[in-house]
Amino acid sequence: MANRTTIEIYTRQKTLLHPLFGAGPAFCQQCQAEVTTLTPESAAGVLHLTGCAISSLIASGRLHAITTPANSLLICGASLLIAAGNNENNLD
Ligand SMILES: [Zn+2]
Numbered sequence: 001m002a003n004r005t006t007i008e009i010y011t012r013q014k015t016l017l018h019p020l021f022g023a024g025p026a027f028c029q030q031c032q033a034e035v036t037t038l039t040p041e042s043a044a045g046v047l048h049l050t051g052c053a054i055s056s057l058i059a060s061g062r063l064h065a066i067t068t069p070a071n072s073l074l075i076c077g078a079s080l081l082i083a084a085g086n087n088e089n090n091l092d
Contacts (some may be wrong), residue, residue, distance in 0.1 A: 028076040030064040036077030037066055043075040047084055057083055 028035045038046065043063065044054050054075070057063040062083050064076030 026066050026068065026074060028064050028066055028078065030061075031076060031078050033078070035064075035066075037074035038077060038080060040073055040075055043080055046080060062086070 024037065025034050026037045027033070040051060040054050043049075044051055047054070047057075049057075054063065058065045058075075062079065064079040066074045066076055068074060
């Protein structure tokens with residue numbers, strides 16, 4: 001009766017919400033349009049880059065970052081497509 005571990009269950013459920021929220025459209029300030037968004041993890045997978053490389057692409061403005069009301073960071077899908085195209089050109 002003394003041990004109560006219900007807090008752990010709530011923590012696990014919270015982390016599951018992020019990938020679901022990341023799949024929806026959001027307004028990108030830099031595109032001035034509603035765009036498809038990805039989580040930084042998904043963007044890293046699409047571009048075959050690490051999280052660090054994604055951060056520097058955001059810092060250089062090549063990827064657009066969108067902060068949700070829940071304070072999670074999402075990547076603008078339109079900027080991701082441009083960055084993916086540039087990335088392929090650099091590899092040739
Ligand atoms: Zn954008």
